[in-house]
Amino acid sequence: MKRYRLLALDLDGTLLNDRSEVSETNAEWIRHAVEAGVMVCASTGRGFQSAVSIVERLGLDSPMITVNGGEIWEKPHSLHKRTILDSDKVIGLHKLALDYPEVWFWAYSTQGIYNKEIWAEEPKSHEWLKFGYYTEDLGQLGKILKEISGWDGLEITNSSPNNIEINPLGISKASALAELCRLKGFDMSEVVSVGDSLNDIAAIRASGLGVAMGNAQEEVKRAANAVTGTNQEDGVAQVIRQYVLRT
Known part of the structure; x- marks a missing residue:
């Protein structure tokens, strides 16, 4: 099975449950992914300040994509690129x-x-x-x-x-992931993207594996290669177990 090197996770409706929490099961499997050498990247419509606290609670020191790709962070607090809306x-x-x-x-x-x-x-x-x-x-x-x-x-x-x-125009989670791949020497075929909303579709389509959450909008599910459990069912942990760490 293909080895994936970058896991891009939307936050709201994906990694976070309906109480805006990261479940212990999701956190545990993210740790397993990191220990296996997979780069785990938050990829969110949130702004940096709202997202970074979640990332840091998970102990991640990896790239972040915020405001739907408007900002690309090489790691928390280290801005790589920013695109301004006129x-x-x-x-x-x-x-x-x-x-x-x-x-x-x-x-x-x-x-x-x-x-x-x-x-x-x-x-x-x-x-x-x-x-x-x-x-x-x-x-x-x-x-x-x-x-x-x-x-x-x-x-x-x-x-x-x-x-x-x-x-x-042209700024999306997909464009940000392509830039991160260029920066880190990855290919988009080595990326798994997981999300639930229209702002995730471009990344889901552009990645080697695009996964829609069980609670995703129907258009997102149609665009994805696979559908996982909902954000209430530790769907992110399921993706890591079934696709990212499966050999």
């Missing part, structure tokens, strides 16, 4: 959000997180990474998606059926 695009996305008063919105910049409650006073002066919308009103979400789908320069995905996430 501030004029963010201003336009913010203006559109104001047309939908019931919709929550947020944006990551290198200076911090801004949202519906606290917005940047001078958005042109910020280096932006990602913008997002959230609502349980799928009608409104669909109208926003239809509007921004006609804009140039945007990479549009989601991390749940109730949100939209926007990065610069």
Whole structure:
């Protein structure tokens, strides 16, 4: 069986259970993977500050992909590459959000997180990474998606059926993984990517083995080579046992 050298794990809905915890079973099998020489990489839509605490609790000193590939970290606290979302695009996305008063919105910049409650006073002066919308009103979400789908320069995905996430065009977890492979001397065929949402699809398709969680959106399952257990069933541990460490 092919030997995989890099395991890329989404966090929310994948490694984390519904209480936003890493189960002891998942943590144990991640340790086994690391001991076997596999590089385990968090690959998340979260910003760095939100993700790094999870990574460090697992004792990992390996690369990280944050804000859907907008930032690539050679290891925690060591930034390799950052791709900025044009501030004029963010201003336009913010203006559109104001047309939908019931919709929550947020944006990551290198200076911090801004949202519906606290917005940047001078958005042109910020280096932006990602913008997002959230609502349980799928009608409104669909109208926003239809509007921004006609804009140039945007990479549009989601991390749940109730949100939209926007990065610069061409930036994804897949593009970040390709850069990490170049940096580390791996081939994408040696990568296993695991995830549950649309922001995982590009990486799942580009990797040697793409795995959808049992709780993944149906489009993600269709794109994957395999489907594992849910995030409540230690699906990540199942992937490591069945594919990463199986010889």
